[in-house]
Amino acid sequence: MKKVLSKMIIKYLDGFSENEVEQLLEIPPETKMGDYSLPCFALSKKIKKSPVIIANQLKSDLDNDMDKGVVSEIQNINGYLNIYLNKSSYIHYIFEKANNLNIGISFEFKNKVICMDYSSPNIAKNFHVGHLRTTVIGNSLYKIYRKLGYKVIRINHLGDWGTQFGKLIVAYKNWSSQDKVEQCGIEELLRIYVLFNAEAERNPKLKEEARSWFSKMEQGDEEALSIWKWFKEISLKEFKRVYKLLNVEFDYYIGESFYMDKVPALVTELKEKGLLEESQGANIVCLEKYNMPPCLITKSDGSSIYHSRDMAAVLYRKKKYDFEKCLYITGLEQKLHFAQVFKAIEEMGYDWAEELVHIPYGLVSLEGEKLSTRTGNIVYAEDILKEAIHRSYKLISQKNSNLKNKEQIAEMVGVGAIIFHDLFNQRIKNVNFSWDEVLSFEGASGPYIQYTYARAKSILRKGNVEKANMQINVNMLTDEVSYELVKELSKYEDKVEEAALRYEPSVIARYVWGLATSFNKFYHDCNILNAEKSIKEARLVLVYLTQKIIKDAMDLLGIQCPEEM
Numbered sequence: 001m002k003k004v005l006s007k008m009i010i011k012y013l014d015g016f017s018e019n020e021v022e023q024l025l026e027i028p029p030e031t032k033m034g035d036y037s038l039p040c041f042a043l044s045k046k047i048k049k050s051p052v053i054i055a056n057q058l059k060s061d062l063d064n065d066m067d068k069g070v071v072s073e074i075q076n077i078n079g080y081l082n083i084y085l086n087k088s089s090y091i092h093y094i095f096e097k098a099n100n101l102n103i104g105i106s107f108e109f110k111n112k113v114i115c116m117d118y119s120s121p122n123i124a125k126n127f128h129v130g131h132l133r134t135t136v137i138g139n140s141l142y143k144i145y146r147k148l149g150y151k152v153i154r155i156n157h158l159g160d161w162g163t164q165f166g167k168l169i170v171a172y173k174n175w176s177s178q179d180k181v182e183q184c185g186i187e188e189l190l191r192i193y194v195l196f197n198a199e200a201e202r203n204p205k206l207k208e209e210a211r212s213w214f215s216k217m218e219q220g221d222e223e224a225l226s227i228w229k230w231f232k233e234i235s236l237k238e239f240k241r242v243y244k245l246l247n248v249e250f251d252y253y254i255g256e257s258f259y260m261d262k263v264p265a266l267v268t269e270l271k272e273k274g275l276l277e278e279s280q281g282a283n284i285v286c287l288e289k290y291n292m293p294p295c296l297i298t299k300s301d302g303s304s305i306y307h308s309r310d311m312a313a314v315l316y317r318k319k320k321y322d323f324e325k326c327l328y329i330t331g332l333e334q335k336l337h338f339a340q341v342f343k344a345i346e347e348m349g350y351d352w353a354e355e356l357v358h359i360p361y362g363l364v365s366l367e368g369e370k371l372s373t374r375t376g377n378i379v380y381a382e383d384i385l386k387e388a389i390h391r392s393y394k395l396i397s398q399k400n401s402n403l404k405n406k407e408q409i410a411e412m413v414g415v416g417a418i419i420f421h422d423l424f425n426q427r428i429k430n431v432n433f434s435w436d437e438v439l440s441f442e443g444a445s446g447p448y449i450q451y452t453y454a455r456a457k458s459i460l461r462k463g464n465v466e467k468a469n470m471q472i473n474v475n476m477l478t479d480e481v482s483y484e485l486v487k488e489l490s491k492y493e494d495k496v497e498e499a500a501l502r503y504e505p506s507v508i509a510r511y512v513w514g515l516a517t518s519f520n521k522f523y524h525d526c527n528i529l530n531a532e533k534s535i536k537e538a539r540l541v542l543v544y545l546t547q548k549i550i551k552d553a554m555d556l557l558g559i560q561c562p563e564e565m
Ligand code: ARG
Pocket: 117, 119, 120, 121, 122, 157, 158, 159, 310, 328, 329, 330
């Protein structure tokens, strides 16, 4: 619609492009002030006239020459050109679009590739609430970009290499057994890792042993590698349980170990390009001119490091996928790490370094809340998800004891609640976790939206509606409440694009919450099933299209919606 309007307006605006006008058009907070509005302040600098004069001139030009099928009225209020659409043709336009949602939003990005690096937990360490955030943000961005037509490559860059594995092997040999690890999994691996660190304080010889086991790993020693591989299998089994609960999949699980043997080629290239410097026996790339500490490439014993493995990884990805963009989703604390890696790549002369984007997120705090924990303060994502499912089961049973498939629905509600709570918050903000908020059926929560969806579905069942009947009289929907809901529907595509542009799933979470709220107001104020025939038919189409968009938006967040609740 913005495109249609800006085309109409630029005919009378010298020196402005259609795009510029489109960017300026706003949706006023209240329909009273028009459906769209052009703030003429933004034009006065170039045109050198006051906003009021510009708006007046535009109004009189457009009054004589506007498509009355699209626009019904134009007003100049204090330099704002307020545009009122022809309601019935607008409703028709929005309905057609909403009904054809499955066709996809845009073809602009077809065949462009985005690599996404997210989740990426560390082997032998717990999958914690921070990893839950990168996983759900990544999964949602994947769905958003896919909807825009991109080909998205989902990469799980497992933390599966590094000196910690030398320590773990020593710890395993001293204080654990095959049975214990098989039985307790990551919990046991964590226990012995903590033990190692405590013991090594007293007995430095242990550190020496750990170093030597890690260098055995780097040299391909069979025993060392088979223990490491086994730890990896044990850990992946646990991670995959979380992914299954979350309904998340990856195209590749390629961890840091994969790039270990690609670092020597990186070192050679850096040397050839005159970028490698020696510092206390280690190899570095100096980033002083960017005010950054140096990027470490190899340690004094020649082994690779987190930074250089990331550099090797991105060179590999660029070659293999020729990505348009490569996105990394991690906690804010890794900001410097990625800034160094990206700069070092740029220094190597790769202009595509500007296509590398770090997408940071804030901390999750669990203050004041007793969450089930296994060892001390460590909170496992799996425990939180299970607890949410358990609590949801109780809640939905209380609400509707006749509900069939309660277990399945409790899983969608519990997991959906956790995901929604996470994504509703702006990515960069810290999240405070509270069960009351997560599982409330009233506030901005996953269950509230799922419940709204189930309500719409139940109305459609009662009204025998299976698809949208476009032969309705849209004039039956021009009352204030219905029209507000139509306008909410009309915002969906822009919101998807905005979410992609800002790497911000919260745009969609907030949108779908607003949509559900508008729908519930409509449901409350407007009789649907007992209304007169032509009104009932029109309202049912509005219900149909609303549930369709709710479901589509929730899917973009990675949340399933039960048909009944
Ligand atoms: N394994 C890291 C962690 O748990 C995240 C890895 C992110 N990806 C990357 N390419 N460095 O914090």
